[in-house]
Amino acid sequence: MIIxxxxxxxVKKKYSIYLVLIxxxxxxxxxxxxxxxVNNLTNIxxxxxxxxxxxxxxxxLIISGMLDLSAGSVLALSGVFAVTAFQSTGSLLVAIFIGIxxxxxxxxINAVMISTFKAPPFxxxxxxxxxxxxxxxxxTKGQNILQLGDFVVLGQGSIGIIPIPxxxxxxxxxxxxxxxxxxxxGRSLYAVGGNEEAxxxxxxxxxxxxxxxxxxxxxxxxxxxxxxxxxxxxxLPNGAINYEFTALTAAIIGGTSFxxxxxxxxxxxxxxxxxGFLDNIMNLSNVDSYMQQxxxxxxxxxxxxxxxxxxxxxxxxxxxxxxDRTVDKK
Amino acid sequence: MIxxxxxxxxxxxxxxxxxxxxxxxxxxLRISQIEKSFPGVKALDKVDFTVKKGSVHVLxxxxxxxxxxxxxxxNGIYQPDSGQIYIDEKPxxxxxxxxxxxxxxxxxxxxxxxxxxxxxxxxxxxxNLPVNRFGKVNWKEVRRRTKELLxxxxxxxxxxxxxxxxxxxxxxxxxxxKAISYMSDIIIMDEPTSAITLREVDKLxxxxxxxxxxxxxxxxxxxxxxxxxxxxxxxxxxxxxxVVESHPIEELDMEKVITLMVGRKLTxxxxxxxxxxxxxLLxxxxxxxxxxxxxxxxxxxxxxxxxFAGLMGAGRTEVMRxxxxxxxxxxxxxxxxxxxxxxxxxxxxxxxxxxxxxxDRRRYGIIPMRSVRENVTLSSLGKxxxxxxxxxxxxxxxxxxxxxxxxxKTPSMETPIASLxxxxxxxxVLAKWVTRDADILILDEPTRGIDVGAKxxxxxxxxxxxxxxxxxxxxxSELPELIGMCDRIYVMAKGTITGELDREDFSQELIMKxxxxxxxxxxxx
Numbered sequence: 070m071i072i073x074x075x076x077x078x079x080v081k082k083k084y085s086i087y088l089v090l091i092x093x094x095x096x097x098x099x100x101x102x103x104x105x106x107v108n109n110l111t112n113i114x115x116x117x118x119x120x121x122x123x124x125x126x127x128x129x130l131i132i133s134g135m136l137d138l139s140a141g142s143v144l145a146l147s148g149v150f151a152v153t154a155f156q157s158t159g160s161l162l163v164a165i166f167i168g169i170x171x172x173x174x175x176x177x178i179n180a181v182m183i184s185t186f187k188a189p190p191f192x193x194x195x196x197x198x199x200x201x202x203x204x205x206x207x208x209t210k211g212q213n214i215l216q217l218g219d220f221v222v223l224g225q226g227s228i229g230i231i232p233i234p235x236x237x238x239x240x241x242x243x244x245x246x247x248x249x250x251x252x253x254x255g256r257s258l259y260a261v262g263g264n265e266e267a268x269x270x271x272x273x274x275x276x277x278x279x280x281x282x283x284x285x286x287x288x289x290x291x292x293x294x295x296x297x298x299x300x301x302x303x304x305l306p307n308g309a310i311n312y313e314f315t316a317l318t319a320a321i322i323g324g325t326s327f328x329x330x331x332x333x334x335x336x337x338x339x340x341x342x343x344x345g346f347l348d349n350i351m352n353l354s355n356v357d358s359y360m361q362q363x364x365x366x367x368x369x370x371x372x373x374x375x376x377x378x379x380x381x382x383x384x385x386x387x388x389x390x391x392x393d394r395t396v397d398k399k
Numbered sequence: 400m401i402x403x404x405x406x407x408x409x410x411x412x413x414x415x416x417x418x419x420x421x422x423x424x425x426x427x428l429r430i431s432q433i434e435k436s437f438p439g440v441k442a443l444d445k446v447d448f449t450v451k452k453g454s455v456h457v458l459x460x461x462x463x464x465x466x467x468x469x470x471x472x473x474n475g476i477y478q479p480d481s482g483q484i485y486i487d488e489k490p491x492x493x494x495x496x497x498x499x500x501x502x503x504x505x506x507x508x509x510x511x512x513x514x515x516x517x518x519x520x521x522x523x524x525x526x527n528l529p530v531n532r533f534g535k536v537n538w539k540e541v542r543r544r545t546k547e548l549l550x551x552x553x554x555x556x557x558x559x560x561x562x563x564x565x566x567x568x569x570x571x572x573x574x575x576x577k578a579i580s581y582m583s584d585i586i587i588m589d590e591p592t593s594a595i596t597l598r599e600v601d602k603l604x605x606x607x608x609x610x611x612x613x614x615x616x617x618x619x620x621x622x623x624x625x626x627x628x629x630x631x632x633x634x635x636x637x638x639x640x641x642v643v644e645s646h647p648i649e650e651l652d653m654e655k656v657i658t659l660m661v662g663r664k665l666t667x668x669x670x671x672x673x674x675x676x677x678x679x680l681l682x683x684x685x686x687x688x689x690x691x692x693x694x695x696x697x698x699x700x701x702x703x704x705x706x707f708a709g710l711m712g713a714g715r716t717e718v719m720r721x722x723x724x725x726x727x728x729x730x731x732x733x734x735x736x737x738x739x740x741x742x743x744x745x746x747x748x749x750x751x752x753x754x755x756x757x758x759d760r761r762r763y764g765i766i767p768m769r770s771v772r773e774n775v776t777l778s779s780l781g782k783x784x785x786x787x788x789x790x791x792x793x794x795x796x797x798x799x800x801x802x803x804x805x806x807x808k809t810p811s812m813e814t815p816i817a818s819l820x821x822x823x824x825x826x827x828v829l830a831k832w833v834t835r836d837a838d839i840l841i842l843d844e845p846t847r848g849i850d851v852g853a854k855x856x857x858x859x860x861x862x863x864x865x866x867x868x869x870x871x872x873x874x875x876s877e878l879p880e881l882i883g884m885c886d887r888i889y890v891m892a893k894g895t896i897t898g899e900l901d902r903e904d905f906s907q908e909l910i911m912k913x914x915x916x917x918x919x920x921x922x923x924x
Contacts, residue, residue, distance in 0.1 A: 250789065251784075251787075251788045251789040252784060252787070252788075252789070253780045253781070253784035256773065256780060256784065256789075257780070259766070259769055259773070260766050260769065260773070260777055263766035263767065263768055263769050264762075264765065264766045264767065266762055266763055267762065267763050267764055267765060267766055268766070268777075269725070269745055270723075270725060270745060270755075270757055270763040270764070271745075271777045271778045271831065272745050272746050272749040272754075272778045272835075273777070274746060330766065330767075330768045330769060331768060
């Protein structure tokens with residue numbers, strides 16, 4: 070005798086994050102008339118585009134049991150190199166390529182430390198955070214590179230009414246979703262993060278998975294660097310400080326679990342928008358910026374606690390309960 | 400007044416007369432009308448159950464019959480939906496394991512959770528460290544008592560050995576020692592002998608008898624009927640969350656118990672078919688590790704089920720792990736289908752057609768939070784991911800076919816595998832390897848902790864696999880299973896092979912002689 074989960078229970082479990090997103094959207098719309106304007110909404114999207122691209126890389130890494138604290142620094146380094154490349158060659162394509170290449174190289178170094186030398190990801194990427202920032206500052210001699218000319222079209226331009234950064238964002242969101250759900254690599258990410266030893270014993274090439282995850286992360290971070298510098302119209306070696314934390318926040322609120330093996334692209338996107346809406350409504354309501362920081366921190370805490378409680382409730386219900394009883398063997 | 404007293408005395412006498420038997424025999428634990436449901440499942444249905452002082456009460460039943468759930472309720476891990484528990488005939492509330500321990504209840508689990516970086520002494524005194532007034536731990540005392548316990552139990556490792564350096568059997572032994580050291584009145588043992596070998600089982604039973612004499616009540620969950628009949632005073636059979644019947648041991652025999660458990664008579668326990676064995680699929684020559692095993696020489700033929708018997712510490716698992724590429728080989732040669740192969744990692748082994756089912760399912764077998772479906776296809780991703788995409792229908796077909804063939808009980812293939820019972824998890828892990836289509840299957844304790852019905856299904860599966868022309872190596876500590884299923888058995892002792900037996904020469908005694916090293920026909924001069 071099996072009692073199937075009710076309709077609403079299933080909806081709650083799988084889609085709770087989206088319900089929160091929609092709920093928040095409604096609340097914000099009612100709280101402030103300026104929220105719903107096209108201008109405001111496009112601004113929200115523009116502002117979260119860079120960190121959300123980072124968040125997708127973070128999501129893949131966290132699912133596989135790792136993380137990247139260096140994202141902000143590597144972003145800055147990639148951006149600075151890209152800007153310099155643009156200034157010397159005049160080619161946007163070369164600039165993007167250099168930016169991505171930088172991101173990839175830094176992340177391959179991360180992978181070497183973490184996968185080959187078994188350094189804990191926290192420590193290794195913390196080291197890269199410092200090193201990348203140092204290289205950026207050294208390279209620019211601490212100076213900002215100004216007046217980029219056509220370079221800004223990437224960050225400030227639009228195709229029709231849709232800003233270009235958002236097009237990149239949507240592209241990367243779809244790519245991440247596809248990778249996680251439709252590729253062998255994506256499936257392996259979940260396995261490695263869920264139980265690395267069992268993955269090895271099942272024949273998964275864990276080194277390859279980890280390197281690939283970092284390389285993809287590197288591509289995303291490099292691209293984010295190009296977009297960021299383009300938006301601010303400057304090569305800022307000190308830019309994007311703490312961006313990795315915003316990225317992590319979006320991933321965590323979106324349901325990516327630090328214990329590994331759990332997370333989705335859609336969830337991360339929803340998490341990013343939840344943070345984006347909250348930031349925006351606080352700005353529109355003239356909340357003090359320090360207060361905003363406190364609130365943001367509190368939200369991360371609540372999101373994590375909720376996630377863990379939800380997991381415990383789920384596992385208490387099913388622990389050992391499904392013992393030789395079937396509905397059908399499908 | 401005299402009349403009133405007489406009335407009272409008569410009443411008490413009458414009450415004692417009707418309930419006297421039970422009251423006289425000192426019930427330690429009484430479970431009354433316990434019910435427990437989980438979403439979609441009624442795990443316990445009006446269960447009544449009593450355990451006497453100083454007795455061993457065995458619980459039998461298929462996986463999922465409700466035994467573990469009831470034990471978890473007694474241990475305070477779950478709360479019953481309704482019903483009452485009485486200890487010494489006093490109603491109690493057991494809200495958590497700490498409370499259970501204070502009430503004198505201790506439990507040893509089937510699936511052991513342990514912290515690999517912890518030391519033996521830390522584990523034994525977990526939650527029970529001797530502290531002074533200010534909370535400072537008296538490590539000297541811990542060290543001293545641990546050493547004592549290890550000595551008394553004749554165990555060779557030291558108090559500072561890390562748990563990750565111990566085998567599954569060692570850790571289980573430690574759990575038993577721990578429970579004993581808590582001086583509990585009620586000790587619950589959930590499949591305690593599933594990971595220990597014959598020698599240890601004898602020691603365990605001796606200990607149980609000792610505890611019985613002291614008045615301790617032991618609730619013992621096990622599938623091993625031969626063991627049960629050695630140790631039980633009473634047997635209760637569970638089926639589908641209900642108590643089927645409870646009897647003192649004298650009123651039962653093995654067949655009757657099996658019938659009660661499954662509701663059907665099992666005639667042939669081992670589906671053994673005589674299959675013509677072909678040429679050698681695997682040849683292992685002079686395999687040596689640094690210090691765990693040496694001089695390993697054996698061969699495996701097509702269509703053969705090859706057994707590896709031995710006591711704890713003999714090195715069987717270590718040999719298999721090296722063959723599979725999990726651990727490095729120091730020297731030796733491996734030939735698969737006549738061709739020499741190098742196996743430096745798991746992928747190389749799998750690519751050569753050889754797979755292994757680990758004895759530690761939780762650590763090496765399953766990805767707990769992922770679905771049954773993902774676990775089944777984990778080692779055969781190439782079959783469902785190709786052409787740059789996931790072929791969902793192909794995967795669902797492969798998985799549903801296997802789940803059906805192996806009779807895996809799960810609400811759906813999307814269920815997280817951690818929710819399944821141990822036996823069904825094992826079937827899923829086996830399904831994973833069956834999907835891989837390997838020629839050589841190394842199975843390390845494939846039926847550990849699994850009920851009679853599921854065991855039979857796994858034996859049938861093994862028979863079918865070798866009928867298809869594959870070969871199976873079965874490492875097991877259950878002699879009846881080895882004797883029932885294998886064509887040949889190698890026996891290992893102290894890191895080397897001491898004997899090789901053909902099916903017509905199988906005998907428990909002979910195998911034990913090789914396993915203890917008394918006999919050794921493989922001595923290299």
